[in-house]
Amino acid sequence: MENPPVRSAWSVATTPRWISLTVVAVLATALCVFLAYWQGSRTQDILNAERAALSAPVLIDQALSEDGALPNAAIGRPVVVVGTYEPASQRVVSNRVLPTATEDLPGVWVVASVRSGSWAVPVLRGWIPEDEVDALALPEGLVEITGVLQPYEAFYTESTPSAGEPLIAITAEALRISPDVVGGFVVLASQVPKDVGDPIPVPPTVQTSDVPFPFQNFAYTIQWLVFAGVVWFMWGRWLRLDVLRAREEERETPQRDNLKT
Amino acid sequence: MNGALLRFRVMAWVTGVLLAVMTVVGLPLKYVFEATDSGFAGSFYAIGWQAHGWLYVLYLVTALDICFRLRYSVFRTLAVLIAGTIPFASFFAEHLIAKEVRARQAAAV
Numbered sequence: 001m002e003n004p005p006v007r008s009a010w011s012v013a014t015t016p017r018w019i020s021l022t023v024v025a026v027l028a029t030a031l032c033v034f035l036a037y038w039q040g041s042r043t044q045d046i047l048n049a050e051r052a053a054l055s056a057p058v059l060i061d062q063a064l065s066e067d068g069a070l071p072n073a074a075i076g077r078p079v080v081v082v083g084t085y086e087p088a089s090q091r092v093v094s095n096r097v098l099p100t101a102t103e104d105l106p107g108v109w110v111v112a113s114v115r116s117g118s119w120a121v122p123v124l125r126g127w128i129p130e131d132e133v134d135a136l137a138l139p140e141g142l143v144e145i146t147g148v149l150q151p152y153e154a155f156y157t158e159s160t161p162s163a164g165e166p167l168i169a170i171t172a173e174a175l176r177i178s179p180d181v182v183g184g185f186v187v188l189a190s191q192v193p194k195d196v197g198d199p200i201p202v203p204p205t206v207q208t209s210d211v212p213f214p215f216q217n218f219a220y221t222i223q224w225l226v227f228a229g230v231v232w233f234m235w236g237r238w239l240r241l242d243v244l245r246a247r248e249e250e251r252e253t254p255q256r257d258n259l260k261t
Numbered sequence: 262m263n264g265a266l267l268r269f270r271v272m273a274w275v276t277g278v279l280l281a282v283m284t285v286v287g288l289p290l291k292y293v294f295e296a297t298d299s300g301f302a303g304s305f306y307a308i309g310w311q312a313h314g315w316l317y318v319l320y321l322v323t324a325l326d327i328c329f330r331l332r333y334s335v336f337r338t339l340a341v342l343i344a345g346t347i348p349f350a351s352f353f354a355e356h357l358i359a360k361e362v363r364a365r366q367a368a369a370v
Contacts, residue, residue, distance in 0.1 A: 021335070216307060216311050219314050223315075226321075230325065237329060
């Protein structure tokens with residue numbers, strides 16, 4: 001009797017069962033690769049931000065994207081803002097402390113909007129004791145501010161602030177005198193000309209320089225790629241088992257047929 | 262078979278114990294007591310999860326090995342693999358697989 005043709009791996013792989021398993025494997029791989037890409041770009045963002053934080057100050061227009069949004073890579077970037085404070089734009093963020101070597105001094109943050117070219121830039125001028133707020137005036141005329149670009153405080157938490165603690169984002173809303181307020185704020189480090197009564201500059205809210213290498217994001221990047229590899233390892237292993245099983249059945253089937261007839 | 266079983270059992274326990282500790286101790290530390298990133302609690306949290314990530318990769322390798330040797334189906338194998346990511350599930354996977362290996366060895370004698 002003639003031997004039946006040996007069942008090929010291809011004929012097993014194109015059965016409905018294996019086509020659906022392959023589709024699932026492709027989807028799982030796409031998911032793993034997407035997650036690896038996401039963790040990889042997180043790693044890259046953190047490294048870029050650290051590099052940006054250590055770089056020399058640039059004009060704020062160069063750090064922002066063209067529509068005034070704050071790109072991730074510009075978080076923590078030192079910038080220079082040249083412009084004038086917009087009259088009556090000063091707002092107070094209450095319940096903010098000034099960390100000192102010995103204690104945290106209670107007080108408020110002072111935020112104001114600086115008109116710089118086509119943009120309105122919220123600037124965190126600094127900290128003052130609450131009872132000095134009323135006496136604090138906005139500098140008039142052209143100023144040059146050097147500071148650090150920061151995302152609005154709701155950027156990471158997306159939390160709604162409690163009544164006593166408005167966030168910078170809320171203050172920025174209040175500053176939205178014109179629709180061209182930019183996507184982040186500048187934490188003032190120094191200002192020319194300087195005034196004796198100026199608030200005390202505060203450290204940036206998001207520290208991006210001097211951060212450790214993002215091992216966690218980097219490790220997750222590699223692990224997601226390993227998982228993608230595992231998917232195809234499993235796929236190949238089971239396909240081979242099914243091919244062997246199919247060939248075995250083929251070898252047995254003709255004999256059974258003979259017995260029946 | 263015994264070597265593969267031992268490797269899987271070790272990884273199931275190591276991964277499972279770390280995952281249990283991170284779930285029972287780590288998560289409350291972070292979300293209830295709000296341990297910050299600096300200091301012992303924050304480092305413990307970060308390092309613990311990173312260690313779990315790599316241990317889980319080793320768990321995957323040993324779990325795949327034992328599941329292939331036992332000729333488990335796709336879905337049974339997936340269940341064993343996923344057990345490494347669910348707190349306490351890897352202990353059950355380890356117990357069931359060890360029992361099955363013993364049963365098969367007893368049947369073969």
